[in-house]
Amino acid sequence: VCQERLKSGASQAVIVNSGNANCATGDIGLMNAYRMAEFAASLLDIENEMVLCSSTGIIGRQLPIEKIGVGVKNIQMSRDGGNAFAEAIMTTDTRPKRIALEFEIGDRTVRLGGVTKGAGMICPNMATMLCYLTTDAAIDHEWIQEELHTAVDDTFNMIAVDGDMSTNDTCVLFANGLAGNAPINAEHPDAHIFREALRRVMTYLAREMARDGEGATKLMTVHVRGARDKTDAVKASRAITTYALWQCALAGGDPNWGRIVGALGASGCELYQDRYDIYIGDVQVTKSGTAADFDYEKARAVMAGNEVRITVDLNIATAHATAWGCDLTHGYIDENTLYTR
Template identity: 40%
Template sequence: MATSTVSEELFSIVKEGTVTSPKGFEAGGFHAGLKRKRKDLGWIKSVVPANAAGVFTMNTFQAPPLKVTKESLVDGKLQGLIVNSGNANAFTGKKGLEDAYEMRKQFATVMGLKETETAVTSTGVIGEYLPMEAISKGIHDIPNYKAKASGADFAEAIVTTDTITKQVAVTCEINGKTVTIGGAAKGSGMIKPNMATMLAFVTTDAEVENNALQSALSSVTDTTYNMITVDGETSTNDMVLLLANGQAENEELSENHPEWQTFLSSLEYVCQQLAKLIAKDGEGATKLVEVHVKGAKTEKGAKAIAKSVVGSSLVKTAIYGTDANWGRIVCAIGYSGESVQEDSLSISLGPIKVVDYGMTTEFSEEEAKTYLENENIHISIDLHNGYEEATAWGCDLSYDYVRINASYRT
């Protein structure tokens, strides 16, 4: 399993960074008619075919766009991608697959790309056919928007129930060249470890060898997107795509390159920030919850416990209600499937230790309640049984989550 590699001294954060912050990428988004008013069609294009990597949902039922995109990725190259929100084109059978191919074909034609170097992505309601007339018209309208298109427009076009757009970019120095990595993501509900109703698109102008690029994406996904949860649900359309077009003109990066760690740390930071934004923007959420587990025998065990606690509905509701009910944390640790010694367990809510080596402490309920009123909540768990650690992110569970999902289609 991968261990977090983020080292913030290796990179600089780009103010208002987007997927177009790296050299050689254009992107945009606008309202094509799939949703009532909000932007619903977005695209990214590289000036040259880029080395590409992808990670996809673990759900048994994978939507047609994923099948088409996987086919495009066979040779490890992508030059462009088209995304629609408002309709997932999932569980739509033969027609859904035909529509995904048609969407890819039309976008490739309009943008001057090879179909086999074009990705297709959809997100939204499951079980409804794409409104192909609106999509076709939208694709053919892209040239009219290109002059004023932006990465910010793209980030806005891919959201569904999200309340905010999710974007970040960083720069780092490799071989004396400035390398930039930018990303955009969407996700608010149906978010569970091992990906969820989330899409993430990461661009970089670095020159990176294909196998190393896929290895890097798989590795950072394991410590970022696969460590978030909102509601324990996993969707049919989730994917993360990473494109590296080499426009920074650095010496080709691989896992043996002396500055590989700089690239990997920068990439993980981008993905971690996008993942945390997804967790914080959970449907109806009011707080970001971070669970850090240390002192575990294995990293796998630390991850299992962190995911179990951050995904517990009872823990999430207690945090929403500012109730320092640490017994719910203990229960979630207990059913994680990992062996934990009761008399070695310590738990803290932020700076407040509530359990010390298996015994409750005399903490102030009032101080704990005040801490739980913060927007960012940290739960620290020490197993005192080893040297491995892991972090997971999630959110609280409010009345609004039920309201939003009870009327998702209406």
């Protein structure tokens, strides 16, 4: 439904349900998606084609469409509704993910906000996450389409919880132009301001999804520098975030850097055994591919924190990338042995 309706580049609303993915549901599921959109259009008194729809949850079950219809009729529109929306779209998330910024474009005050849901199977490119961004800025459609794609590549496409994927993902940005600014495009003198705001919002939301991974207790940030090219930097950083042995070490607070080396070797990036350096926080644990003389207890103290940063310098060229992930705990197993009950 969304792919069809987004071809025009125009939309006014989105309706979202959680708990049911409306996936692998055939013609009935497609009809129900259109009906959901009709419910919202009727409530808002807008054209059906101006409504997008999203679903998230268990695969293979038909939507309780009549129940959804009743629920939509009971919605009360409110300026504070964004908070309730962020909570309503959650599935295995333990907390809502939301953020809003206010900044100046020319002589006008502009707002940009966003909410996401996602706590597992967010790999390799989005997958099983939903994101809705709204702004009152006036923006050139072609320019923001390119900026959004680029920002997704560096944020949502750089997070992982378990290295797995599933069926439903969405990232939509709505811009209504009510701020009254001159439309932002590549030539606009303040284009960089909006770009930076968009990156801040999406980076925050990406990190919060990784932080709230199923069963997670720690956020992992992996920065790889000195790579041959951006592709290799992405490969290396993402491989570390999805390496189960390292995720388990992270859960246990064990600075077993050999697990990081294993992930690097398996990543497919260009790697020289006598060049790479690895840091856990500020503690250098390898130098030129061999064990550094480091304070083990200091490294353990870093691993005990609720945010752990890993830096890898491949010492080949200048390309770099940052990825985010989390630890792998018994809580992840508990969550995924009981999901459909």
